[in-house]
């Protein structure tokens with residue numbers, strides 16, 4: 010039965026939202042106050058909230074990079090016109106809040122850790138899949154009708170201590186010699202001369218694949234590509250529950266029930282425990298905070314020695330990710346707060362400001378014009394999954410990128426589309442496609458451990 014309902018009003022952004030203590034990301038909430046959304050221009054058209062019961066072949070839950078990429082590939086390459094259901098505004102989650110660093114990675118493990126975990130053959134094939142994913146990401150950037158201001162040339166991994174330099178230099182050799190990825194070790198003098206004058210840097214590694222993007226512009230580009238291909242995108246339509254009735258899934262939203270023969274879940278760290286029992290406790294939502302300065306003056310550019318616009322990260326366990334943006338502002342982010350309730354405490358902002366000052370003393374006192382945060386989906390074994398459950402045949406999820414999803418989410422969306430239509434692909438037997446996200450016996454107590462770990466990481470990271 011069709012029951013036309015009223016469009017929900019736009020609700021205010023909630024800075025204290027916390028996926029572990031909330032029963033969902035809300036309904037039709039406004040965007041986080043990011044630099045990206047302030048400079049992306051007006052959001053493109055969408056198809057408005059669900060206002061009646063609807064039947065469809067495929068429903069995608071979540072309209073971040075993953076959901077929108079999946080919808081684009083389904084419509085373009087498989088002739089399926091999916092419905093994308095988004096709780097809030099389009100790409101409201103991580104995809105409009107991140108650092109925009111597209112790296113040749115997914116998950117948090119190094120290539121050496123892949124070899125330890127799965128052996129050389131699987132590690133090499135996983136590397137091929139991630140590289141193919143980077144190409145998919147670059148293709149999406151090139152095809153995007155919105156220019157997302159790509160900053161290409163690689164990822165510069167900057168050592169903040171000598172012991173860390175030795176470690177990343179050894180890993181660079183593995184990347185070059187074992188995986189054939191020409192990775193360069195750069196000494197402190199060359200770094201200062203050719204890249205930037207970062208006060209605490211002792212050396213760096215240049216990974217050849219890495220592209221910085223304006224993430225909100227890219228998300229808006231994905232949105233336009235998905236709709237142009239025939240997908241419908243419905244913001245303000247949170248799925249409160251997914252029920253399976255035989256071969257049909259019923260996705261309940263406040264405006265009506267969507268009945269679908271297949272479902273793709275792309276809800277990132279914003280996945281509510283009640284959405285489906287298949288995902289309960291399988292990801293740990295972790296907060297990441299970010300700031301953007303005002304544009305640097307010519308004198309400040311000179312003093313900081315910025316000669317590069319490459320994407321940058323440092324070697325802290327609670328690493329800083331940063332770069333000089335096209336308009337000469339500096340963006341820098343890291344992890345500090347643990348709960349949503351505490352996310353706007355000034356000490357988390359101060360941690361980023363202190364980090365900026367330590368790296369670039371000349372920026373002491375520079376105005377911070379934007380500050381925001383968002384939730385990252387970290388899986389319990391630090392690797393993502395794009396997985397089709399036998400328990401709910403027809404339901405596929407793509408989650409767990411661990412803060413490394415800007416590039417790989419394009420490929421994850423592509424793979425999710427292939428799995429939904431039953432198309433085989435190279436590498437489908439890799440563990441990221443054949444095993445579910447692991448659960449954790451003590452997942453509800455992990456925040457206690459996280460607090461202690463953060464303290465320990467901070468002491469270890471700053472030790473001389």
Ligand SMILES: Cc1cc2nc3c(=O)[nH]c(=O)nc-3n(C[C@H](O)[C@H](O)[C@H](O)COP(=O)(O)OP(=O)(O)OC[C@H]3O[C@@H](n4cnc5c(N)ncnc54)[C@H](O)[C@@H]3O)c2cc1C
Nearest residue numbers: 071073074075096102103104107108110248277383414415
């Ligand atoms: C501050 C920050 C910095 C980051 N920096 C980087 C970086 O520099 N490089 C990098 O690679 N990665 C980074 N990441 C991670 C990266 O942004 C994500 O991995 C990437 O955007 C993938 O997003 P996604 O589409 O899977 O999820 P998201 O973009 O989070 O989208 C999920 C969407 O699902 C919606 N949703 C949830 N539940 C429901 C429901 N029940 N019904 C309907 N809709 C629902 C949410 O509202 C949300 O819009 C960062 C993340 C944060 C928060």
